[in-house]
Amino acid sequence: MLDLRNARRIGIIGGGIVGWLAAIALSRVFDPAVEVTVIETTALFPLGLGEGGSLNLIDTLCRNDLDLDVFIGEAGATYKHGVLYENWTGGGVPDRYYHLFGGPGIPEIEHHVDGFFPLLSARIAVGASLHTCIPGFEAIARNASHQEIDELMATGQSGLYPSYHFDDIGFEQYLKRVGLARGITSRESPVCDIRLDNRGHACALQLQGEQLEVDFAVDASGLARMGLGTAFNPHWRSFANVLPTDQAITFDLQPAGSSRQPLTRSTAMTAGWIWEVPLNRTTKAGYVFSSRHADHTMAIAEVQHRFGCDVQPRRELSFDQGYLETAWVNNVVALGTASGFVEPLGAALAAHTFEQLRNLERILTNGGGIAPAQAIEAFNRANVRSWTGVRDYLRLHYNGSRNDTPFWRDLASAELPESYAQLRACFQKRTPRFIDIEPYVGSGWQSLFHQVDWISVAAPLGVVPSTAARAELSQLPMEWQSKAQAYLDLLKGTSPTFRPRSGWRH
Ligand SMILES: Cc1cc2nc3c(=O)[nH]c(=O)nc-3n(C[C@H](O)[C@H](O)[C@H](O)COP(=O)(O)OP(=O)(O)OC[C@H]3O[C@@H](n4cnc5c(N)ncnc54)[C@H](O)[C@@H]3O)c2cc1C
Known part of the structure; x- marks a missing residue:
C-alpha cells in the first residue's frame, strides 16, 4: 500500500515539458502545504523541436488550468487538425492521404450500426476519400488563415477538432513560469542517485552536495532515464524488431x-x-x-x-524505441520519455504521456492519497497495454504496399507482432471495430487512437480493402443498404434528397 496522506515533499527529476507538467498536476492533487520541487539541469542537448500535439493535449491543458491563449502565444502554437501522409504506398501520384481529427456533427462518424460506420464503409467500398466528409477540410486545403479557421470552428459546423503544433522550448518555459507562480520550487542540480529506505521506497534524491528528502518522486528525466530506470532497473521492452527507425x-x-x-x-x-x-x-x-x-x-x-x-x-x-515494463514502483513513477520512447508518428508519445499523467492523478485523487498495490499494478498493466496499442497503431502506418527500396522491402517481409497481425487479418474482411482497440485500454485508461483513427490510416493504405467494406455493407438489412447507396448517389451528385441523419441506429 502507498499512503501519501502525510506526504510533505514531492521531487520531480527533470525540468522538461513532462517534469513541469507533472509538477503542476501534482501541486493540484496534493495539499498546498506539500512542497513540490523540480530538480533540473540545463539540458545537455536541448532538442529545439517543433512538436505535433495529440488529441488529448487540450484536455491536459484545461485540466491543469493552463490558459489556451497564453499557451498559444508562449509556445508559438499553431493549429494541428490532423496529418498529411505522402508517399507511404509508393503508388505514384497522388500518393497522399489525410488523417483529419474529426469533431462532432459529422454524419459519417455519428452513424454507427452494428459496430461500424456504414457511411464511411460506403466511401471505402467505392474508393472515395474519407477526409472530405469533414466540412472544414475545404478551408484546410486552401490554406485558410488561423482566424478564418477559428471563425469556422465557432460556427460548430466545421467538423474539425483541433490540437496544436508547438515549440517545445517555448512550452517548457511557459510551464515553468506557471509552475513557479503556483508555488512549485526548482533546484538546479543533476540528480545523481535515489536513496531507498528498508521498504524499497525512495526517501531522498541525491543532488550535487546535498540530499532532497522525498515522500513521492516522478522520474521525468527523458532519455537519461536516471530515476526509476537506475533505482529499480525494470525490464526494457524494445520495439526494435517491429518499428524500423532508430x-x-x-x-x-x-x-x-x-x-x-x-x-x-x-x-x-x-x-x-x-x-x-x-x-x-x-x-x-x-x-x-x-x-x-x-x-x-x-x-x-x-x-x-x-x-x-x-x-x-x-x-x-x-534512440531505441520501446518502454520500461514497470513504470510505477512503490513511490516512484516514470513518465514520458523516461518511461519509454517511440518515433514521432501520430504524436503517440505525447498522447501516451498525457494519459499516464491523467491516470496517475486519477489514482491519487480517487484513492484519497492511499493506493493499494493492486491499483499501482493496474496502472502498470494498463501502461503496457497502451504501449502495445501505440506499437500496433504505428506499425500499421508502414503497411502500405511500398517496396521500392531495401528499407521498404525489409519491412514488407518483416514479422509482425502477433496482435497487429491478427488485426490486419480482420481488416481484410471488415473495417476496424471498437472491439479491436478495446484490449489496449482498461483500468480507467482511455484509448489514444480511436476506431476512426485506425480506419483513417488503414483504408488509404489498402490494409482495409474495398472488398472488406463491401462485404460488411452487404450484411446490413436491405433498408440500410439502400441508405448507403443513396448516400453514395448523393456523393456522386445524382441524388439531391438523401438525409443521412435519419433512420440510423447510433
Ligand atoms: C526526434 C524527436 C521528435 C519528437 N517529436 C515529437 C512530436 O512531434 N510530438 C511530441 O509530442 N513529441 C515528440 N517528441 C518527444 C518529445 O520531445 C518529448 O516527449 C517531450 O518534449 C517531453 O520530453 P520529457 O520532458 O519527457 O524529456 P526531456 O525534454 O528530454 O526533458 C528531460 C529533462 O530531464 C533533465 N535530466 C536528465 N537527467 C537528469 C538528472 N540526472 N537530474 C536532473 N535532470 C535531469 C534533462 O536535462 C531534461 O531537461 C520527439 C522526440 C524526438 C527525440
Whole structure:
C-alpha cells in the first residue's frame, strides 16, 4: 500500500515539458502545504523541436488550468487538425492521404450500426476519400488563415477538432513560469542517485552536495532515464524488431519551402520518413530513419534533394524505441520519455504521456492519497497495454504496399507482432471495430487512437480493402443498404434528397 496522506515533499527529476507538467498536476492533487520541487539541469542537448500535439493535449491543458491563449502565444502554437501522409504506398501520384481529427456533427462518424460506420464503409467500398466528409477540410486545403479557421470552428459546423503544433522550448518555459507562480520550487542540480529506505521506497534524491528528502518522486528525466530506470532497473521492452527507425536528424525549413497547412506533414522516404511541423515563423522538421539502411550523411543528402536547398541539421540523435515494463514502483513513477520512447508518428508519445499523467492523478485523487498495490499494478498493466496499442497503431502506418527500396522491402517481409497481425487479418474482411482497440485500454485508461483513427490510416493504405467494406455493407438489412447507396448517389451528385441523419441506429 502507498499512503501519501502525510506526504510533505514531492521531487520531480527533470525540468522538461513532462517534469513541469507533472509538477503542476501534482501541486493540484496534493495539499498546498506539500512542497513540490523540480530538480533540473540545463539540458545537455536541448532538442529545439517543433512538436505535433495529440488529441488529448487540450484536455491536459484545461485540466491543469493552463490558459489556451497564453499557451498559444508562449509556445508559438499553431493549429494541428490532423496529418498529411505522402508517399507511404509508393503508388505514384497522388500518393497522399489525410488523417483529419474529426469533431462532432459529422454524419459519417455519428452513424454507427452494428459496430461500424456504414457511411464511411460506403466511401471505402467505392474508393472515395474519407477526409472530405469533414466540412472544414475545404478551408484546410486552401490554406485558410488561423482566424478564418477559428471563425469556422465557432460556427460548430466545421467538423474539425483541433490540437496544436508547438515549440517545445517555448512550452517548457511557459510551464515553468506557471509552475513557479503556483508555488512549485526548482533546484538546479543533476540528480545523481535515489536513496531507498528498508521498504524499497525512495526517501531522498541525491543532488550535487546535498540530499532532497522525498515522500513521492516522478522520474521525468527523458532519455537519461536516471530515476526509476537506475533505482529499480525494470525490464526494457524494445520495439526494435517491429518499428524500423532508430536515428533522427532535425532541421529548420523556411516557410517558403514547406507546407503551411494546419497539419503535420509526414513524408515517407527511402529509409524512413520526414515530419514537417509548421510554426509561426519557421517549419521545424526532421528525418527519422533506420541505421541499417542509411547514415546521417545519406539522410542529409536526401533531405537536401527533397527540398532543393541546403539544409543544416540542428541535431543528430540515436534512440531505441520501446518502454520500461514497470513504470510505477512503490513511490516512484516514470513518465514520458523516461518511461519509454517511440518515433514521432501520430504524436503517440505525447498522447501516451498525457494519459499516464491523467491516470496517475486519477489514482491519487480517487484513492484519497492511499493506493493499494493492486491499483499501482493496474496502472502498470494498463501502461503496457497502451504501449502495445501505440506499437500496433504505428506499425500499421508502414503497411502500405511500398517496396521500392531495401528499407521498404525489409519491412514488407518483416514479422509482425502477433496482435497487429491478427488485426490486419480482420481488416481484410471488415473495417476496424471498437472491439479491436478495446484490449489496449482498461483500468480507467482511455484509448489514444480511436476506431476512426485506425480506419483513417488503414483504408488509404489498402490494409482495409474495398472488398472488406463491401462485404460488411452487404450484411446490413436491405433498408440500410439502400441508405448507403443513396448516400453514395448523393456523393456522386445524382441524388439531391438523401438525409443521412435519419433512420440510423447510433
Ligand atoms: C526526434 C524527436 C521528435 C519528437 N517529436 C515529437 C512530436 O512531434 N510530438 C511530441 O509530442 N513529441 C515528440 N517528441 C518527444 C518529445 O520531445 C518529448 O516527449 C517531450 O518534449 C517531453 O520530453 P520529457 O520532458 O519527457 O524529456 P526531456 O525534454 O528530454 O526533458 C528531460 C529533462 O530531464 C533533465 N535530466 C536528465 N537527467 C537528469 C538528472 N540526472 N537530474 C536532473 N535532470 C535531469 C534533462 O536535462 C531534461 O531537461 C520527439 C522526440 C524526438 C527525440
